[in-house]
Amino acid sequence: MDGTGGVPTTGDPGHGAQRSWREAREAARRLGLELAPPPREIPLEDALDAVLGDDVRALVGLPAYDASAMDGYAVAGEGPWRLAGRRLAGAPTPREGLRPGEAVEIATGAHVPKGAEAVLPYEGATVGEGRVAGDVTPGRHVRWSGEEIAPGETVLTRGTVVTPAALGLAASLGHETLPVRRPRVTVIVTGDEVADSGLPGEGTVRDAIGPVLPGVARWAGARVTRVLRLGDDRGTLRGALTGTGADVVAVCGSSSKGPADHFRAVLTDLGADVAVDGVACRPGHPQGLAHADGTAFVGLPGNPGAALVAALTLLVPLVTAMAGRPDPSLDTASVPLEGDVRPHPYDTRLVPVRVSGGCARPVGHDRPGSLRGAANADAYAVVPPGWDGSDVELVRLP
Template sequence: MNATGWHQARQCAREAGGPLPAVEVPLGEAAGCALAKPLVALSPLPAYDAAAMDGYAVAGIGPWHLAGRILAGDADPPAPLSPGQAMEIGTGALVPAGADAVLPYEQSTRTGRTVTGRLSPGRHIRRRGEDCPAGQEVLAAGTVVTSAVLGLAAGLGHDTLPVHRRPRAAMVVTGAELRTSGIPAAGQVRDAIGPMLPGLIRAAGADPAWTARVTDRHAALVDALHRPDAEVLVVCGATSAGAADHLRGALDTLGARVPVRGVACRPGHPQLLAVLPDGRFVVGLPGNPYAALVAALTLLCPLLGRLAGRGEPPVLTARLAGPVAPHERDTRLVPVALSGSRALPVGHDRPGSLRGAAAADALAVVPPGWTGGEVELLPLSP
């Protein structure tokens, strides 16, 4: 079967599944999830006319007679002000009815019970609902819940949020030559893909579920793929057609549907996307670390983002500035550092080396036959 085009493969991964069911969780548990429903203001923001500065709430034209003091959190509402009156006020306190402005301390002079200063009508009062009224939709469904979103939700009166359940992604690492610690001996290599994947999985909106390390045997891989406690199984290595590459045969044994059997990109060509009969997904990554990173950004991250209910990410572009030779048939993924509107290739982009990617801000997507100009960017997640 011919390799799938790079853009087509990403779209296929994005459309392979749908968002997982919605759950209602406390604010403290929603970080990193995607909103299952729009975020709506339960109360206006601000909820009342509030002082934006420390100073004096004043009514009418000065000088003003000081009538009292109010601080944020005071239980009793302040008495209304009449023209010529002022009330000392703290930031965030409820502004008395009748006040025309808040006169900051640094712009005022107080002599006994009299306050003078230059008035700017309407200044330094945050009016009820000026940011948004109650009932207004503030954020769309699919928005990722960040720390700022959590603070906004709390300010709008929410104690819980409806979010999509985060998918679970398990890692099946193959390769008898891999070592997980120390300096490898001759014929051995350190596993670079296993430590790299959990951060990519979390950044895409999912949770790492478990890791299995299996020998280069067909039966061992079939057994690992039978584990049901993850929506996505990420197989590292075993995707090509060599004597130790058993993933394609294991998928045939399990009766999987394989919509992507290789992607026309460099590096990362021998990657795949499969759907098991029970609906679980399998993403096959090449065994070379940089090729595996490219494959993860091509198939795994779009799939996980969709299952997590995240909206379609924006397309980022930059002008590629540097000596890059396009491939005649395949899309190239080139590590770049961003400088203003330019993307500068950093080199060290062989399939087996992560040195270039580690020094880069993004991967530039260089289409076949590229002749210059702007290219699409894939940001490199932490």
């Protein structure tokens, strides 16, 4: 894989041609726009925070029927009114309506009978000898059918992020599903030494990036539908990369060039087009991005700290573009960076920091194999090669 795509590359000569950190993020964004999946109908309970891929229209009016807005009496004509029954919310609606001079006791939310002109609240009513009296205003305290939303009216527009209130609105209008753009991501964690449970020990490590990526993907507008853990076998990895049904496959731990790293070879087997082959950043430079048959493949380093940086570099801009939403990691404000931070001569450094009082302060513990720094940070400070001490850009952490 040469990964250049005609775009200038940079980096340590010892690592060969690789994209700059900023170029890699832009390449991921462009590929996400190119491979954006069509909207899919998904159940309401799964649609929170997704982006609508189409307008949502009212299947019924709101209210769907004439409903009482108060506990009291539905009345017809002029009073005083003869009491002719009771109406409760959820009860079957009798066919017969009210005649002038009649009233029914009614609960909030109950169907207002035909012929009724208003609801007289309990507190304004006088009741005695089977009759009710009081002052009413025609149309008062009735939620008339369709007065809030007409059937067929557009209530949510394409590109809207689905909030809890939007879910409730859709449910109130009879929707069971919503058309959203939420990319589906499969995560594959490789390594004979990686265990998914128990204490790490002699020759084994716990998988730390598998638990990280579902939250990162959701924050970016995607959904991890499957997490697989595989040994270091080329044939097994190739089989896992095909037929996933995912829009994106993120492969952790096989992106470098060691004897157990098969990601590049498998991409060649699949005839994939390579967009990024290495990124000039620290940590996380052995990362990659390719696509074949409408699926994007993201290669992440095996070290968890480096893998998180790579996920923010490639996976997040890729899936946010697919989902049609802004990249939540981008922070347009530049801030002073305090402390003893030294730039790399060739690569962009991503330094975990806490942001307070308009300044970024390193939290330390930023080695590629550790998530301790990221777990205690708000963001990564972007320290370019040859940094001169000026204000730095931030990449927010989920």
